[in-house]
Amino acid sequence: MTAVLRDVTTLSVRGLRLVRRDLDAMITAVVLPVVILLLFVLVFGGALDTGTGYITYVTPGVILLAAGFGAANTALAVERDMSGGMVERLRSMPVAAWTVLTGHVVASLVKNLVSTAIVFGVSILMGFRPEATALEWLAAVGVILLFVGWITWLAALVGVLVRSPDAAGGFTFGVMFLPYVSSAFVPVETLPTWLRGFAEHQPVTPVIETVRALLAGGTVPGDVVALALAWCLGLGVASAVAAGLAFRACR
Amino acid sequence: MTAIVTAEGLRKSFARRGAPPTPVLDGLDLEVDEGTVLALLGPNGAGKTTTVRILSTLLRPDAGRATVAGLDVVADARRVRELISLTGQQVAVDDKLTGAENLAMMGHLAHLPRRAIRDRVEELLAAFDLTAAAGRRVGTWSGGMRRRLDLAAGLLTRPRVMYLDEPTTGLDPRSRQALWDVVRDVVAGGTSVLLTTQYLEEADRLAQRVALVDGGRVVAEGAPARLKREVGEAGVELDLASAADAARVARALGPVSVDGTRVRVPTDGSVAHVRSVLTTVEDTGVVPEHWAVRAPTLDDVFLALTGESGAAERPARAEVAA
Known part of the structure; x- marks a missing residue:
């Protein structure tokens, strides 16, 4: 067990170093979320009436969108390990080779924590005034990380399954659409009926609603929180198990 | 002399979509004597890499048996992994890490005592003539240097058996020569080596014995000089x-x-x-x-x-x- 822990630590340190030295990943993690935030608030914000200040409304959505972009980097990194010699080498060593996936997931969580802090920082500078207590802040960030964890395990699964970097990159496209068709940027009620059904029953909407409610400092509807946690944990565990199984089967 | 690696009647087929399984190994036998180099020589598709993958526990044979130091590569895979190192056809180092970081990482993954890692890394960097570049990212290194680092990464634990799958493919003559010197040093240090190559010169220069592989079996085996006499x-x-x-x-x-x-x-x-x-x-x-x-x-x-x-x-x- 201690050996597995050491492997996870070693490979997490590796994952973090790879992310920090990957210009692409750093731009995706640091610059892109801010650009998206500015785009939504300054360009679209004026035309959108969401009841509250649009910046208050949109900030959680930008963070989840950024997590989706960042996940593509994880899929690419995993694909690179699979098709390069790294996984082969690890498998010939007395190492639990699947821990290489865990390393990438830990790196992604840390990276998204940084993105989240930056988006909140810029957003507050632009007039976002969350009324959350410290505990509510913690809870909000926790829910965001659960979401990131799910998306990243899904990305790891994609990285294991695909046979080329291009296919791994295509994954971004899929996850990018989830936040758009949710309550992240516009209230669900403004969507056409046929889209509303999807938007109300996909994981991003309850996660967004939970984070938004926590930050507003108001009461958070219990059923929405339960739904958000169930989506993230359920899909997260399913993705992690699938990634692990696919990893073992790839031999 | 005792055999450290043995393979008896290895068979392996791979399923292809819409086609019957293609046999890649068709009853392959081999032995690597302790402290020597055996070269597996053969054309593309002869089954060299598949053999190495089975002997390094990455692949299970459909039939036949293989051992490393008396341990079965399927039943005792975990213990076998503690004795071997594999350097595959692709260089398995991280371009974004420095040479020293790459080796230290492999040291941790090999579960060496933390305090021993630093010394061992420095020792290997010096032995492979990489000390000067150790602090630079591997992405900026030449192909020959990356190959040497790749070999060094496999030697942190002083393995009993080292598998080298086409280690000099794509290297210029000088780098190839340097790599041969390294392999000789490794063998002098007591490690046994199984090497695959398409280069006859390489087998001739490095190996005590050569096994010629074609169509998934060994078609000739012996000292290079004897094979040539034949x-x-x-x-x-x-x-x-x-x-x-x-x-x-x-x-x-x-x-x-x-x-x-x-x-x-x-x-x-x-x-x-x-x-x-x-x-x-x-x-x-x-x-x-x-x-x-x-x-x-x-x-x-x-x-x-x-x-x-x-x-x-x-x-x-x-x-x-x-």
Whole structure:
């Protein structure tokens, strides 16, 4: 067990170093979320009436969108390990080779924590005034990380399954659409009926609603929180198990 | 001498979509003697890499049995992994990490004591002539340096057996030479090596024994010198200006083989015999454009023993009998 822990630590340190030295990943993690935030608030914000200040409304959505972009980097990194010699080498060593996936997931969580802090920082500078207590802040960030964890395990699964970097990159496209068709940027009620059904029953909407409610400092509807946690944990565990199984089967 | 790696009757087929499974290994046997280098020599698709993958626990054989230090590679895979190191065809190092970081990471993954890692890394960097570049990212290194680092990464634990799958493919001659020196040092340190290669010279230079693989089985096995002897004797080869000249020289020399403008005379390689051949040629008044004494190479062994594909590539030789 201690050996597995050491492997996870070693490979997490590796994952973090790879992310920090990957210009692409750093731009995706640091610059892109801010650009998206500015785009939504300054360009679209004026035309959108969401009841509250649009910046208050949109900030959680930008963070989840950024997590989706960042996940593509994880899929690419995993694909690179699979098709390069790294996984082969690890498998010939007395190492639990699947821990290489865990390393990438830990790196992604840390990276998204940084993105989240930056988006909140810029957003507050632009007039976002969350009324959350410290505990509510913690809870909000926790829910965001659960979401990131799910998306990243899904990305790891994609990285294991695909046979080329291009296919791994295509994954971004899929996850990018989830936040758009949710309550992240516009209230669900403004969507056409046929889209509303999807938007109300996909994981991003309850996660967004939970984070938004926590930050507003108001009461958070219990059923929405339960739904958000169930989506993230359920899909997260399913993705992690699938990634692990696919990893073992790839031999 | 005792065998450290053994394989008996290894079979492996791979399923292809819409086609019956293709057999890649068809009853392959081999032994690596402790402290020596065995070269698996064969064309693309002969089954070399599949053999290495089975022997390094990455792949299960469909049939047959393989052991490392007496441990079964399937049943005792975990313990086998503590004894071996694999350097695959692709360089398995991280371009974004420095050389020292790459090695330290492998040291942690090999579960070396933390305090020992630093010293071992420095030792290996020095041994592989990489100390000067150790602090730079590997992405900026040359192909030869990356290959050396890749080898070093496999040596952190001082493995009993090292598998090298086409280690010098794509390297320039100087890097290849440097890598051969490294392999010799590794063997001198007591590690046994199983090496796959397409380069006959490499097998000849490094290996005590060569196993020729074709169609998923070993078609010939032995010391490089013995294999070469099996294929034939040395010959004096003369390249003439025209086929007419070649015929004239051949008539004077007696039983020789002629191939277009080239005449080949079997020889024992002694000074006396070579001199007598050259004197006979000189007496005909024909001046060869080029001549050489050529001993059989592993190329000849390779072509002679690797079946139809090899035979088809051989130039046709016309026999001229006296």
